[in-house]
Amino acid sequence: MDLHIFKLPRVVKHLLFWFVFIAVGVFSDFSNLNEDCFIEIVVYHINDAFFGAVLAYLMAYYFLTERFLKKGYIVSSIVFLFSVYLLAALSRLSTVHLAEPLVRKPPFIQESPFEILTDLRYIAFKYGPSVLTATFIFYLAKFFSDYSKEREKRLLLSKEKTEIELKSLRSQLNPHFLFNTLNNIYSLSIDNSPKTSPAIGKLSDILDYVLYRCNDDFVSVSNEMKLIDDYIELEKLRYDERLEITVDTFIEIENQVPPLIFLSLVENAFKHGAGEDSGLPKIWITLKSTIDQTTFSVVNTCLDVVVEELKESIGLTNIKKQLELIYDKRYSMSIEKKGGLFSVNLILKNEITHEN
Structure with missing residues (x-):
């Protein structure tokens, strides 16, 4: 498989992935709402995607590395769950105190940071899955990208090996x-x-x-x-x-x-x-x-x-x-x-x- 997307610079590929991720989420929500909510939907999805991206990169380049897993499954699980909670809470905090003031007209009620951080049920069932979904989709895309590059590398090495052997035999x-x-x-x-x-x-x-x-x-x-x-x-x-x-x-x-x-x-x-x-x-x-x-x-x-x-x-x-x-x-x-x-x-x- 020789897809041109896999030959793009790494930063461009990552930016393209998150753009598509946000666009799909916006389109999904916007299809069920009126046009007046478009800006609001975009802001909220950008906010959620940011914290999902943070967890995704932590997962891909730290939590699933050999160095981190050597800490032991118990320690690794505790650190991972705490990270999910923290990023989900920060996502909720950012939504309330940064995103909402941009798209809603005052006055409106806002929870305090303490109320947000201690509302474990809402964080666990609302923002936790949102952060984990972004992480899962990113890791799945990364897996297929890495697999494609590895397969292309193996084919190239196999071709080079075959050519060397043929030249030697000839x-x-x-x-x-x-x-x-x-x-x-x-x-x-x-x-x-x-x-x-x-x-x-x-x-x-x-x-x-x-x-x-x-x-x-x-x-x-x-x-x-x-x-x-x-x-x-x-x-x-x-x-x-x-x-x-x-x-x-x-x-x-x-x-x-x-x-x-x-x-x-x-x-x-x-x-x-x-x-x-x-x-x-x-x-x-x-x-x-x-x-x-x-x-x-x-x-x-x-x-x-x-x-x-x-x-x-x-x-x-x-x-x-x-x-x-x-x-x-x-x-x-x-x-x-x-x-x-x-x-x-x-x-x-x-x-x-x-x-x-």
Whole structure:
């Protein structure tokens, strides 16, 4: 709930509350009386609201504080009841000796201060409830205002926490890939290979994308696949012709997906698949983007000795954390090892729930 009233300065909010409180009381009484009583009604309600406000602020900022309640329930109750009596008596005293002379024409009879202060029955049943009503309504309004601000604060903190976690998870482009790529490019430069310039260009594109172009919550699947293509071309420098990679892409609609998720899955396939297989490693990458969902799968040949390590890899754990933060329950990721192949299949539903 983002109501503008809760963003007003504190003093303005309090003044606005008491203005509305007095206005409602005046309107309620004036509807049952004639127009000649309007000024009288306004003066009396301002008088009552003043003493009600005093008790309201005592309640909100003193009587209900931990410091006051530490005095004990008996002492606290006595002090509170005495305060109610005193303010109700002062309200009656002010009504008789300040408000009435302003709106009534003399002569009229006025009780003495002593008579007013000792008329406990009239104070308890007439002015006491009036003072307590103002206090109750003020405290109720304060409770909802504080609750709204606290809820907005919690939502803001939750959003900031989520953004920090997402940024942390997205920043985990494998540093080994960068070092290996730089070493490969260095080797190409020594041999004056024509592949040197294209390799530098692809690495530059990857770094530019990771550092600057994927700061949004979502990016298009085409951009993600372009990133993966560049990544694969650089990884091929390490494996020459012994690595076989197949990439199938079907884009019916340009869906938006969280950045670097797909790249992390491909990184795992290279690290734990091709990187551990000294024979003829193979990797199959499939993307299908439809109106309902985006499906991304990575299958790689894998040695049995690294399967368990793969299942518990930090990369896959981080991917799951990021997907839970963004999609909640609207995603699925299955991991399977079968026949010397390790596969990860990810499905992202297009309907994403965000808390506003």
